[in-house]
Amino acid sequence: GKEKPAYQNGEKIAIKVNINGSGVFDDDTSGETQMSYTNPVLLKALLISLVEEADIAPSDITVYDVSRLFPDYMVEMCTEGILAGVNFVDRRNGVADESAPIHWSYTFSGAVNYLPACVTGAEYLINLANLKGHSYGITLCGKNHFGSFINGNTMRPPEGANLHQFLTRN
Numbered sequence: 001g002k003e004k005p006a007y008q009n010g011e012k013i014a015i016k017v018n019i020n021g022s023g024v025f026d027d028d029t030s031g032e033t034q035m036s037y038t039n040p041v042l043l044k045a046l047l048i049s050l051v052e053e054a055d056i057a058p059s060d061i062t063v064y065d066v067s068r069l070f071p072d073y074m075v076e077m078c079t080e081g082i083l084a085g086v087n088f089v090d091r092r093n094g095v096a097d098e099s100a101p102i103h104w105s106y107t108f109s110g111a112v113n114y115l116p117a118c119v120t121g122a123e124y125l126i127n128l129a130n131l132k133g134h135s136y137g138i139t140l141c142g143k144n145h146f147g148s149f150i151n152g153n154t155m156r157p158p159e160g161a162n163l164h165q166f167l168t169r170n
Contacts, residue, residue, distance in 0.1 A: 007054060007124070013061050014122035017043060018130035018144050019068040019090065031071025038130050040074040046128065047083050058085035062118040065147035066094035089118045096150040097121075111151040119148060 021035025022028075031037075043063065050056045063070075063078065069090050079086050096114035104113075119125060127141045 007056065009055075009057070010060060011123035012118075012121055013050065013056060013124045013126065014119045015043075015046070015061065015063045015126045015128055016119075016144055016148055017063055017065055017128050018147065019065040019070055020130070020147065022068050022071050024068065027069065029069050029072045031073055036130060037068075037071075038128060040071075040077055043074070043128065044078050044083070046126070047078055047086055051082050058083050059087070062087040062089055062122070064089040064094065064116060064118050066091055066116050066150050067147040087118070089116060094118070094150055102149065113149040113151045115148060116150055 017038035019037045021033050021037040022031055024033070024035060047058075047061065047063075050061060051058055058079075063086060066089060069092065070088050075088050079088070095117045097117040097120040098114055100115040100120045102113040102115065127144055129141045129144065
């Protein structure tokens with residue numbers, strides 16, 4: 001295969017984090033919950049590495065989960081100092097790229113699902129695992145992209161596809 005050239009200044013990077021435990025049933029951005037979400041210290045370490053070691057401009061980096069709300073303290077700690085300019089996209093400001101509908105392998109009823117523009121406009125995508133247990137076992141990155149779908153149901157994407165059934169059946 002043809003090897004891709006190294007990162008070029010100005011290329012966009014999208015980082016999918018798992019904010020599933022924050023703002024699940026309401027608009028609370030305190031981050032105070034019994035549920036888990038990506039460790040902000042791990043995220044900050046990744047961001048510092050990208051900025052300091054890979055020489056990526058913070059403004060070219062977007063951290064996203066379009067199904068939940070980022071805790072205020074997390075955004076603050078990951079956009080201070082050398083990280084000033086890092087973008088955060090959640091269910092409040094996620095924009096669907098309507099030229100990028102998701103085509104499922106089977107037909108279902110419900111809204112069309114789209115990828116967010118912060119993903120389709122990125123040259124690189126980092127899928128950052130949430131190291132936690134789950135009622136279905138450890139899912140790591142396996143379900144993380146549930147927060148990469150935009151549709152009519154901001155609380156339960158992907159609407160209509162009912163992907164949880166494949167994890168829980170039998």
